[in-house]
Amino acid sequence: MTRRDRGFALFDTALGTCGLAWDLEDRIVAVALPEPDARDVVDYLRGFDATEQSPPEAVDEVIESIDRLFAGEDVDLSAIVVDIADLPEFDQRVYAVTRSIQRGRTLTYGQVAARIGQPLAAQAVGRSLGRNPIPVVIPCHRVLGAGTEVGGFSAPGGAATKGRILAAESVPGFGEPTLF
Numbered sequence: 624m625t626r627r628d629r630g631f632a633l634f635d636t637a638l639g640t641c642g643l644a645w646d647l648e649d650r651i652v653a654v655a656l657p658e659p660d661a662r663d664v665v666d667y668l669r670g671f672d673a674t675e676q677s678p679p680e681a682v683d684e685v686i687e688s689i690d691r692l693f694a695g696e697d698v699d700l701s702a703i704v705v706d707i708a709d710l711p712e713f714d715q716r717v718y719a720v721t722r723s724i725q726r727g728r729t730l731t732y733g734q735v736a737a738r739i740g741q742p743l744a745a746q747a748v749g750r751s752l753g754r755n756p757i758p759v760v761i762p763c764h765r766v767l768g769a770g771t772e773v774g775g776f777s778a779p780g781g782a783a784t785k786g787r788i789l790a791a792e793s794v795p796g797f798g799e800p801t802l803f
Contacts, residue, residue, distance in 0.1 A: 629646050632677065632686065637690075641664070643686065646706055650706035652673070721765065722762065729794060
């Protein structure tokens, strides 16, 4: 693919300026979560051989869905078409399980590992999710450490960003005041 084959756009959300990249078939190839400096979002998306463009209608709908999700609306992103065909087969299996996690629900790294048939691969699942080029659409934020610990999150802001996204999705225990 050449740079003309992929586009990217920035958009504002309740969490900050995000971006996404798409291919000629309007498949999503990358989502960039907010960075302290929007230029870092642009640099990340350019790494997918994309140029800044006005999004086509199908991609604009994805942007609107992500914006609504971050605003706390009940949005289902599972039908968004992504392009992960060039990623390792292990990652594709992890991402398929991760995409099946419903809004407001979570799994642990160990549960994802078990669902791909490799129950001892929880750490490998974590590394795979850390490489996820399409966060939120492939909802790696819905995978927690054992005992529902937030665990890692490779996006800017780390675990705090993960917690904010889970709170926006009304996941119990996130964004709610507690007594203790």
